[in-house]
Amino acid sequence: MSIENNRREVNSTDEVSISTDLVEDRLRSDFWREVTRPFYETTPLIGSESPLEGTIKSRQVAGLQIGSVTFNAQRYNRDRRIIAWSGLDQYLIAVVAADMSGNFADTSVKARPGDICVLDLAQILQSDVTAGGMFSTLIPRQILAKATGHANLHGLVLQAHLPMTKLLTTYLGGVGDLRDQLSDGEAAAVQDALVTILAAALRGEQPDDAGELRPLSIALRQRALDFIDHNIQNPDLSPNLILRHFNVSRAHLYRAFAEDGGISSVIRDRRLDAAFLELTRTDVVTRSVSDIAFALGFSNATHFLRGFRTRFGLTPSEARRERPSGQLAPELQAHFLEFGKRASSLSNQQHETPSV
Template sequence: MASEEVFLSTEQIEPALRDQYWRDVTQPIADTTAVARRGGARLAGTLVSRMFGEMLLLRASFNAQEYRRDRRMIEQSSLDQYIVQFVQAGSLVGNFAGIDAQAHAGDIVVVDLGQSLSSRVDEGASFAVVVPRAELERATGGRNLHGEVLSANKGITHLLADYLVGMHRVAAHVSAPQAIVVQDALVMLLAAGLLGAPHAGGERISTQSDALRRRVVQYITHHLTDHDLGPESLIAHFRISRAHLYRVFEANGGVARFIRDHRLDLAYRALVDPRSSGQSIKEIALRHGFSSKDRFMHAVRQRFGVTVREIRMGDSKRKTIAHDLSCLHGHFARYAVPRKLSA
């Protein structure tokens, strides 16, 4: 099922059940409510989902709705990728972890599923792709992308919009190896557009803090498995105050959390990699910067909601969404309805 397109629509659901149906469909991403209007408000929408290599393609239409993604939902869903969304029709206004931003028809907006969000959309439609975090952050030098908007009046935005729409159109005819190349090209195009775009709201963080964050992220990436990597070593290396370091990573819950989560992401890949099957849990823990097996196992359970052994045995069906988008696609598939011929 993961490679097949699935179709979801409130139109084919009993009217009395539509609100709950759409809330259940969107639950892994956000708590969804209808925008209050005279005569009552009902949720309505359609969604098409398809796996595309390591990415997930989403095409949607919807009425006026509000979305909320808080820290509790972030922890429960474990989603931590980026959504790159082309606003085909309608508009979006939101607060992205403390920064106000808005996107209109023709714009492209980036949403970091690892950060909080409160937004409202008008009736409209969108093309979107969910992309892995590591590749996009590497291409943009660790820049905080949450709420970044590429304006419709920029040439690179038109190019990216055409590319996104084209991906959806040809997805059924692209092989897995080709999809990886397409993903790399998308990331590079997006990075090119973002590097020339102002921060959302024009005041996300200072230019100096932005540059510092890039340097710190690069340093963390290169020293992720070092056992002495932490706030103290970063403060000493970059000669900055603890308060300044925390402010730069405040949207991530602090630099210690940023390091821990990235270590866990790397360790997760080792746990599911058959080439690491001969390594003990303790060896994997120590190799990825954790001081003990017990600390590692507790951190895994806290972040992913399953045990290390369940991950190795392939039983972590509910909480592996962050590392296998086919699980999110599978969630949508459970709510699929037959597509009408006129759709």
């Protein structure tokens, strides 16, 4: 059954369980890599000879993706390739039950059991974790970003002993225990309350130079991003086109994107991401690399190749050869359901007794 069909079977009260315990030892590492691929490239820690192991329990409650994960010692890497391919653009709020340390977009991060760590899934990271687990939820970017003034939250850690951390942990656990379908109004209230508490806690952990945007810049930034995404294949897409479309000053536009390296960098990076997605898709008619680059507004092949390699660490031709074996469904719960079924199938095959 395809993931597309699986999506129609999933409702918000379904809990999907996946475990490498159902998979024979020799298949466990590859299986776990595929399960966790929307989030990371998962590998054993250096020097470890044990296969990757883990379990996931995931469900959708009150409009939120709630999950609990256990794992042995592992290394996680989220690079530009995974960010572009997965399409995940939320914040992952993780209550950690392991020791975690790593580099979150050039920021050193350490979290201990009981801490809450914020992962911005639009930013890169590399992290090592000891055997343990975490309880987490995904929060839509626009909701939390608006509540925190669009400050950079990637890698912020709320320590376990803080009162707000304890409150958040209890609240998340209560949301995760909900079993009945909530009304739309109740679900919205649950999500709003979580964001309010979380934003209040995070404001206390943000550095003084976090650089919150003013409301007008926030509104312009989101409208400009939407405009870029809808016009990504328009060869005339440029800062000047955006200035004319929204009738704003150059200073206002550049201030809204100062933390991103400027509006020109945002346009270039989103075009490169679109090129990567087309090169790695298996469900579209194949076009040449030059045709894809030209259609996305790159008139200079050398600049395109250089930018692509810088962003993704490989050439467009290499990206095409290393494309994923399948397409990730936009619905994350459907992805988990697919692998839950696959684990059960592998377990049944493993325990089948050959006929005499």
